[in-house]
Amino acid sequence: MSVKVFDTKEVQDLLKAAANVGSHSGDVRSKEITHRLLSDLFKAIEDLDMTPDEIWAGVTYFNKLGKDGEAALLAAGLGLEKYLDIRMDAADLESDIHGGTPRTIEGPLYVAGAPARNSVSRIDINPDEDARPLVIRGTVTGPDDKPVEGAVVECWHANSKGFYSHFDPTGAQSEFNLRGAVKTGADGKYEFRTLMPVGYGCPPHGATQQLLDALARHGNRPAHVHFFVTSAKNRKLTTQINIEGDPLIWDDFAYATREELVPHVIEKTGGIALGLKADAYKEIEFNIELTPLVDGKDNQIVRRPRASATA
Ligand code: FE
Numbered sequence: 001m002s003v004k005v006f007d008t009k010e011v012q013d014l015l016k017a018a019a020n021v022g023s024h025s026g027d028v029r030s031k032e033i034t035h036r037l038l039s040d041l042f043k044a045i046e047d048l049d050m051t052p053d054e055i056w057a058g059v060t061y062f063n064k065l066g067k068d069g070e071a072a073l074l075a076a077g078l079g080l081e082k083y084l085d086i087r088m089d090a091a092d093l094e095s096d097i098h099g100g101t102p103r104t105i106e107g108p109l110y111v112a113g114a115p116a117r118n119s120v121s122r123i124d125i126n127p128d129e130d131a132r133p134l135v136i137r138g139t140v141t142g143p144d145d146k147p148v149e150g151a152v153v154e155c156w157h158a159n160s161k162g163f164y165s166h167f168d169p170t171g172a173q174s175e176f177n178l179r180g181a182v183k184t185g186a187d188g189k190y191e192f193r194t195l196m197p198v199g200y201g202c203p204p205h206g207a208t209q210q211l212l213d214a215l216a217r218h219g220n221r222p223a224h225v226h227f228f229v230t231s232a233k234n235r236k237l238t239t240q241i242n243i244e245g246d247p248l249i250w251d252d253f254a255y256a257t258r259e260e261l262v263p264h265v266i267e268k269t270g271g272i273a274l275g276l277k278a279d280a281y282k283e284i285e286f287n288i289e290l291t292p293l294v295d296g297k298d299n300q301i302v303r304r305p306r307a308s309a310t311a
Helices: 009-018 028-047 052-068 071-077 080-094 207-214
Strands: 116-118 120-122 133-141 152-157 179-183 189-195 224-230 237-242 265-268 281-285
Touching: 009 028, 052 071, 052 207, 071 080, 071 207, 116 120, 120 179, 152 189, 179 189
Parallel strands: 116 179, 120 189, 133 281
Antiparallel strands: 133 189, 152 179, 152 224, 224 237, 265 281
């Protein structure tokens, strides 16, 4: 079938009616976006001559995506979340904001409410036989290179099975295991005492992996640690570090890797004195440079719905 109907008055009127364009009620922006996305979809159906079977397979897929709770995971896997970062990076350049620790994607697994400590926090609550101790530490500085006092550094990461607390299908982890928040003192320093994470993959029977299979793509991430860094006088930073040496660092299904976000992993001893479970441990120094507010405001803050819990 190679019919061309998209540009007919009937189809264009149908698109306007479906988005309720032209009426004075409803949300103008919602109508604008709906009309554009629906138009692009209709055009793609015509250009690619998509069959009814393909359309209904797609509709069924959306149902599965919602049932699996994986829409945000798919957004990361299809590069949508990375695209938002690319746009924000370009907007920063346009606003003459240079430097600072690069942002990278948040992902869908943050939980607000981790207990906050001053300067140092030990965040491994549950024993994890397969994981070696890890210390992540650094200094938060501002655009003036001076330490930032009162910055809140939050981190969250997976355990040695590749699962996050609050989202662990095995039920093995307590609330806020491997999640923490540290408030910096006058020296701007923060430190997390934790366990080494491993990379993880999409749920094997979920909607995301189903589409990735059709595209002959894997759904795996290298080992990584997520960060939010918040400070009243600077813009919030959303970023991650990858664990140096992971073979997937440059093959992340969520496209989060950036060169500046792969700090060295150093072998250290003296872990017992720090309260770690073994004397030998690994250490990562990750210094964080924040960027300035724009006209007194954080112009890149993202208000997406997030899980929260009380410690
Ligand atoms: Fe993650």
